[in-house]
Amino acid sequence: GQSLEQPSEVTAVEGAIVQINCTYQTSGFYGLSWYQQHDGGAPTFLSYNALDGLEETGRFSSFLSRSDSYGYLLLQELQMKDSASYFCAGNTGGFKTIFGAGTRLFVKA
Amino acid sequence: ETGVTQTPRHLVMGMTNKKSLKCEQHLGHNAMYWYKQSAKKPLELMFVYNFKEQTENNSVPSRFSPECPNSSHLFLHLHTLQPEDSALYLCASSLRPQTSGGADNEQFFGPGTRLTVL
Numbered sequence A: 001g002q003s004l005e006q007p008s009e010v011t012a013v014e015g016a017i018v019q020i021n022c023t024y025q026t027s028g029f030y031g032l033s034w035y036q037q038h039d040g041g042a043p044t045f046l047s048y049n050a051l052d053g054l055e056e057t058g059r060f061s062s063f064l065s066r067s068d069s070y071g072y073l074l075l076q077e078l079q080m081k082d083s084a085s086y087f088c089a090g091n092t093g094g095f096k097t098i099f100g101a102g103t104r105l106f107v108k109a
Numbered sequence B: 001e002t003g004v005t006q007t008p009r010h011l012v013m014g015m016t017n018k019k020s021l022k023c024e025q026h027l028g029h030n031a032m033y034w035y036k037q038s039a040k041k042p043l044e045l046m047f048v049y050n051f052k053e054q055t056e057n058n059s060v061p062s063r064f065s066p067e068c069p070n071s072s073h074l075f076l077h078l079h080t081l082q083p084e085d086s087a088l089y090l091c092a093s094s095l096r097p098q099t100s101g102g103a104d105n106e107q108f109f110g111p112g113t114r115l116t117v118l
Helices: none
Strands: A003-005 A009-013 A018-025 A030-035 A044-049 A051-059 A058-066 A072-076 A084-091 A095-098 A101-108 B004-007 B010-013 B016-025 B031-037 B044-050 B055-056 B064-070 B073-079 B087-093 B115-118
Touching: A003 A084, A003 A095, A009 A018, A018 A101, A030 A058, A030 B115, A044 A051, A044 A058, A044 A072, A072 A084, A095 B044, A101 B016, A101 B064, B004 B087, B010 B016, B016 B031, B016 B087, B044 B064, B055 B064
Parallel strands: A009 A101, B010 B115
Antiparallel strands: A003 A018, A018 A072, A030 A044, A030 A084, A051 A058, A058 A072, A084 A095, A084 A101, B004 B016, B016 B073, B031 B044, B031 B087, B044 B055, B064 B073, B087 B115
8 A cells, every 4th residue: 555654753952953754655656745733733835855865945854765765854953843743745646645644743952 | 824724623513413614725726635634643635626626535435525616615514424533624725736846746734624523
């Protein structure tokens, strides 16, 4: 079946760097997205990788390796407000996006 | 504020009730989606509409019935639900199908309807 696997929880300290990994098993894979969701809020788009390599957007970067069916989200200079759930999502073609179960990030002072 | 609104924000209903969830997007997008989000589980895609036409039904039970009267509005009609249907129901929209690259892949989510079935 099609699935995306990511760790359930990650804890890091303020100012540090954290990497959230995502491995996927999908057919017809077109690219990998990342979304952030705060408690009680809607998921918001962070990034999309269609090609292998690193995409950088401010403090957040996302990486994709198609040959390894693997990607990650890198968060730098962590802030307390970064405490949230982060979802990787695979674009499997057409209108279908498959989401991982989410990684809960706890940022400590 | 993402430009996608959902009503109601909270809904409690009995198993014999009939209710509807409403979603509206003000972004000029062509595709709209319904997702179900349960605790500690991946977001589950339920339905997709593109230009008002249903393009995806992810094996959703018939007690959930979607309706898309135009590209800006999406409804989810609920009847004879089960307690396990209790979840957060999220609506989303995107400019075009997810095969496009870059920013076109961004889905904009509404705040969701927290549904409790008693």
